[in-house]
Amino acid sequence: MLPSNLKADQFERYPAEARKLVRNYIGALQKLPLSFVPSLLREVIDYDFKFPAERTAVEKELANLGSLSAEQTQTWFRAFADIELSPKLERLDWINAPAQFVEQLSAHLWTTHQLDRFRQAATEYADRLHAAVPADPPPVPRMGIAIIGQGVTAPDEPLFRKLRPHGAYFSHVKPENGLKILLDSVAARAKAHPVPYGHWYVDGGEEAAYDSAVTCISYGALEPVRNAVLRKMRAEVDKPGMGPEALRTLLAQATPAGLGLRAAKDPILDRFQVKLLTEGSGTQIFSTTFAQWTAREALRRAQPLTLLVRFAPRQRQKPMNELLSESSDRPELDPVGSLVDADMGAYYNWLNQQRLPSAEQSSFLAWFENHGEAIAIGPSMPRGTESTSVADLRELLSWMT
Amino acid sequence: MTSLLPPSIASGLSRRSTRGDCSPQELSRQFARTRRDFLRTSAGLALGSTLFGSRAFADSLVKKRKVVVITFGGGARDQETFAPEGQENIPHLMRELIPQSAFFTQVVNRGILGHYVATASLATGVYETINNFASLPPEHPTIFEYFRKDLKRPSTDAWVVAPSNGFNRIGESSHRSYGPGLGAGVILPKHLLTAAISGGRSDYEHLLRDNYETPLYAPELGGREFELLQLERILKLSIDDFKAHARTLSSPDELSVYIVRQLMRQVAPSLLWITMHDIDVAHAGAYSLYVEGIRRTDRLCAEVWKTIQSEPEYAGKTTLFILPDFGRDSDDDSGGNGFQHHRTGDALSRTTWMMALGAGVREGVVFDRAMESTDLVPTIGSMLDFSASFAQGKPAPELL
Numbered sequence: 001m002l003p004s005n006l007k008a009d010q011f012e013r014y015p016a017e018a019r020k021l022v023r024n025y026i027g028a029l030q031k032l033p034l035s036f037v038p039s040l041l042r043e044v045i046d047y048d049f050k051f052p053a054e055r056t057a058v059e060k061e062l063a064n065l066g067s068l069s070a071e072q073t074q075t076w077f078r079a080f081a082d083i084e085l086s087p088k089l090e091r092l093d094w095i096n097a098p099a100q101f102v103e104q105l106s107a108h109l110w111t112t113h114q115l116d117r118f119r120q121a122a123t124e125y126a127d128r129l130h131a132a133v134p135a136d137p138p139p140v141p142r143m144g145i146a147i148i149g150q151g152v153t154a155p156d157e158p159l160f161r162k163l164r165p166h167g168a169y170f171s172h173v174k175p176e177n178g179l180k181i182l183l184d185s186v187a188a189r190a191k192a193h194p195v196p197y198g199h200w201y202v203d204g205g206e207e208a209a210y211d212s213a214v215t216c217i218s219y220g221a222l223e224p225v226r227n228a229v230l231r232k233m234r235a236e237v238d239k240p241g242m243g244p245e246a247l248r249t250l251l252a253q254a255t256p257a258g259l260g261l262r263a264a265k266d267p268i269l270d271r272f273q274v275k276l277l278t279e280g281s282g283t284q285i286f287s288t289t290f291a292q293w294t295a296r297e298a299l300r301r302a303q304p305l306t307l308l309v310r311f312a313p314r315q316r317q318k319p320m321n322e323l324l325s326e327s328s329d330r331p332e333l334d335p336v337g338s339l340v341d342a343d344m345g346a347y348y349n350w351l352n353q354q355r356l357p358s359a360e361q362s363s364f365l366a367w368f369e370n371h372g373e374a375i376a377i378g379p380s381m382p383r384g385t386e387s388t389s390v391a392d393l394r395e396l397l398s399w400m401t
Numbered sequence: 402m403t404s405l406l407p408p409s410i411a412s413g414l415s416r417r418s419t420r421g422d423c424s425p426q427e428l429s430r431q432f433a434r435t436r437r438d439f440l441r442t443s444a445g446l447a448l449g450s451t452l453f454g455s456r457a458f459a460d461s462l463v464k465k466r467k468v469v470v471i472t473f474g475g476g477a478r479d480q481e482t483f484a485p486e487g488q489e490n491i492p493h494l495m496r497e498l499i500p501q502s503a504f505f506t507q508v509v510n511r512g513i514l515g516h517y518v519a520t521a522s523l524a525t526g527v528y529e530t531i532n533n534f535a536s537l538p539p540e541h542p543t544i545f546e547y548f549r550k551d552l553k554r555p556s557t558d559a560w561v562v563a564p565s566n567g568f569n570r571i572g573e574s575s576h577r578s579y580g581p582g583l584g585a586g587v588i589l590p591k592h593l594l595t596a597a598i599s600g601g602r603s604d605y606e607h608l609l610r611d612n613y614e615t616p617l618y619a620p621e622l623g624g625r626e627f628e629l630l631q632l633e634r635i636l637k638l639s640i641d642d643f644k645a646h647a648r649t650l651s652s653p654d655e656l657s658v659y660i661v662r663q664l665m666r667q668v669a670p671s672l673l674w675i676t677m678h679d680i681d682v683a684h685a686g687a688y689s690l691y692v693e694g695i696r697r698t699d700r701l702c703a704e705v706w707k708t709i710q711s712e713p714e715y716a717g718k719t720t721l722f723i724l725p726d727f728g729r730d731s732d733d734d735s736g737g738n739g740f741q742h743h744r745t746g747d748a749l750s751r752t753t754w755m756m757a758l759g760a761g762v763r764e765g766v767v768f769d770r771a772m773e774s775t776d777l778v779p780t781i782g783s784m785l786d787f788s789a790s791f792a793q794g795k796p797a798p799e800l801l
Contacts, residue, residue, distance in 0.1 A: 110513045111530045115746045161486070245534055281741065282685035289686030296738060317682070317690055340689035348732070348739055355735050 526792025
């Protein structure tokens with residue numbers, strides 16, 4: 001089946017809001033090539049469970065597609081239309097299973113050496129869309145915070161080497177009450193700029209006390225869900241033919257209820273958390289990976305105004321089979337290795353924050369927990385500088401914003 | 402820095418590499434130039450040209466010539482290896498091996514970036530399209546089949562040692578003109594160890610680990626008896642000695658190199674292929690483990706080179722090739738997650754390097770013309786005097 005044959009009643013199985021949304025744009029979708037439409041439908045089908053920023057983006061993208069003339073549509077999608085697909089792909093149920101189609105399409109592009117052409121088509125489309133529908137600036141400049149090095153007395157190597165060229169490095173920060181100061185600053189921003197899913201606290205261990213205006217996700221609180229995912233993985237890995245791709249497809253079908261998230265206090269956040277554990281590699285076994293991936297996904301999807309990520313020591317590396325096993329024993333930790341992971345993770349958090357609109361106004365602070373080292377990045381912080389000034393974290397934050 | 406792509410194409414498929422508006426080819430050239438500059442500064446290499454050619458290799462020695470190939474496993478990026486900030490992770494390559502080598506800065510892999518299928522492509526000289534996670538042989542003849550059929554070599558003269566369970570079919574293709582009976586022997590050290598310990602795994606689990614991107618299930622080649630036969634008849638190792646030594650090792654790649662040494666001493670194959678894989682722990686997202694894997698692989702490459710120089714069957718007549726199967730994703734690509742994966746197909750993940758050292762190779766030169774990873778097999782074919790007739794690549798004149 002091709003998009004030109006699309007009809008409104010084919011979206012009956014979509015969740016209510018997604019169904020309503022997509023039915024307004026059937027005409028526009030009919031004009032688009034099959035190499036593109038399922039990627040869009042993959043976003044639409046999850047519309048009911050998306051963060052506000054994502055909803056707005058999907059709505060704007062559809063509205064833009066609906067506004068294109070026939071000639072413009074042809075220009076925008078010529079490169080996608082040139083991608084050669086197989087009859088097998090055309091036969092897939094890409095309306096109701098767009099994510100599975102996209103996986104198959106990805107394999108097809110690699111196998112037929114069309115990946116570069118697709119990348120080029122996607123890049124051109126993205127550039128046109130950004131020009132036609134510019135992103136709204138955030139109501140307040142974004143602020144990112146990374147806390148690293150929990151449990152480490154002294155690092156083996158200098159910290160923040162990748163971040164230092166972008167900001168001011170402080171070597172005499174007063175560490176007293178550091179965590180509380182930073183969490184209080186997140187809470188203050190959440191109260192001053194109350195935006196749904198706008199202010200986040202991610203903890204790679206057990207979360208500290210935080211304000212209810214803040215969205216919180218922690219590795220510790222998700223232990224029962226992680227164990228449920230690990231049980232599922234364990235049950236599958238020894239089956240003949242099972243590989244990472246098949247496992248990923250299988251895990252993608254997991255639901256919050258199926259993994260024990262029954263309270264459904266917040267279906268959007270529940271879905272997000274399940275995706276972290278079913279779509280992320282290593283998030284189930286290493287807390288440092290979990291914290292970095294959660295930050296990446298939160299920034300990419302929710303586009304928060306404030307994001308504080310506190311890394312915690314991960315378990316020591318063990319054979320994969322053992323890591324995938326549920327254990328009642330407390331795992332042996334690797335604080336020094338975790339500091340290296342978190343240092344890189346902080347750099348990735350900053351990179352991902354800088355991909356969001358109005359990046360030039362954003363600021364970012366990384367702090368070695370309970371120690372005197374920090375790096376502050378922001379429009380008012382001189383790049384590539386070092387300071388031996390004695391200051392507490394409250395003062396650093398005030399200088400940055 | 403790249404901005405986010407629109408949701409419709411943001412994840413899974415479309416990956417945006419935005420180092421300016423450069424084409425992938427231009428990016429590959431940039432990576433190569435940077436790599437060359439690092440090497441000229443740090444390792445004192447001279448810029449070479451195809452006019453340099455290789456050192457003369459007497460015809461009488463061609464028949465005795467041996468080739469060892471190491472895939473620098475799992476793929477590593479320049480910033481953790483050849484860039485100034487990464488050189489601390491590869492001291493052995495930088496100080497010992499590169500000064501003795503001909504170094505190619507721009508080896509582009511245009512195929513599928515999965516470890517099994519990419520290694521199969523390296524071994525056939527054709528961009529294979531087999532399922533990366535299935536237990537399937539390459540579709541085109543492998544280097545081992547060309548070598549054995551053309552030069553009439555016995556099965557004991559070509560071996561593969563591969564730490565990943567999924568590589569059990571890499572030794573011979575399904576090609577009807579070659580295939581069964583003409584390939585290389587394949588040793589999967591983890592299978593050997595599993596057979597040898599037969600039960601009590603607790604002391605050895607660290608040597609048996611696989612990672613996220615390897616097939617999670619691999620059928621046995623021939624059961625425990627087959628593995629133990631390899632151990633005793635080919636490697637001349639008693640089960641007890643093997644177990645005792647394995648207990649002193651720290652990773653699957655260390656176990657592989659132990660097996661390689663034993664193979665070189667006992668069988669001395671003329672064509673030996675080693676795939677390293679420790680670096681691919683990166684898929685679990687822990688940067689420290691990824692860097693640790695690079696450091697270990699660096700050390701193990703130097704150990705193999707030392708063994709080549711010290712074993713009488715190899716010293717003075719062996720050419721060693723070291724090359725990654727491919728790289729890893731760039732930090733600049735919003736579609737990836739940096740070092741963790743190799744899924745974007747961006748220029749950084751496709752552009753790698755190769756070093757050749759030892760017999761017949763001019764030392765201390767760097768070549769930055771573009772070549773492809775499929776050129777390896779025809780190059781070795783020209784060195785050993787067999788014809789890689791189905792390979793897509795071309796021999797590297799700098800090594801002939």
